[in-house]
Amino acid sequence: xxxxxxxxxxxxxxxxxxxxxxxxxxxxxxxxxxxxxxxxxxxxxxxxxxxxxxxxxxxxxxxxxxxxxxxxxxxxxxxxxxxxxxxxxxxxxxxxxxxxxxxxxxxxxxxxxxxxxxxxxxxx
Numbered sequence: 631x632x633x634x635x636x637x638x639x640x641x642x643x644x645x646x647x648x649x650x651x652x653x654x655x656x657x658x659x660x661x662x663x664x665x666x667x668x669x670x671x672x673x674x675x676x677x678x679x680x681x682x683x684x685x686x687x688x689x690x691x692x693x694x695x696x697x698x699x700x701x702x703x704x705x706x707x708x709x710x711x712x713x714x715x716x717x718x719x720x721x722x723x724x725x726x727x728x729x730x731x732x733x734x735x736x737x738x739x740x741x742x743x744x745x746x747x748x749x750x751x752x753x754x
Contacts, residue, residue: 632656632743634726639748642716646752650711652726652745660684663732664702664709665741668722668750675725677736681709689734694720716752723747 638650652664665680679690681700688700697716702709709726727741735741 632728634728634743634745636724636726636745636748639724639750641751641753643754644716644718644752646716647712647714648716648750650713650724650726650748650750652709652711654707654709654728657728657730657743659707659728660704662728662730662742663734664700665727665729665735665738666700666709666711667725667727667738668720669725669747670719670722673722675738677738678711678724680729680734680736682734683731687734689736691736713750716750718752721750721752723749 633655635653666678667675669675679700681688685702697714699712725747726745728743729741
């Protein structure tokens with residue numbers, strides 16, 4: 631059974647940082663592109679960024695480029711989302727997702743497995 635479990639969410643002040651983790655089990659992690667998405671209240675889920683199988687390539691949405699960084703440790707079956715210079719508009723539930731032998735897709739339909747999400751709230 632495949633499981634993706636996000637952690638690290640919470641409340642942070644504007645300008646602050648958080649690091650989210652997503653621990654995967656039940657799959658051959660190194661064969662999956664890993665993506666991060668988010669969904670703010672009243673909005674559709676949107677792409678945040680993705681990382682290739684070996685972690686060599688990443689791709690980010692324009693809204694987070696330069697502030698967020700995705701990395702992965704295949705030996706630990708874990709992907710990370712480092713979020714810096716957080717803004718109130720970054721408030722959302724953040725999800726990790728896995729795409730088997732995929733490309734760095736922004737399309738959530740390309741992803742095979744999803745975590746349950748972790749809440750990030752940016753507020754003073």
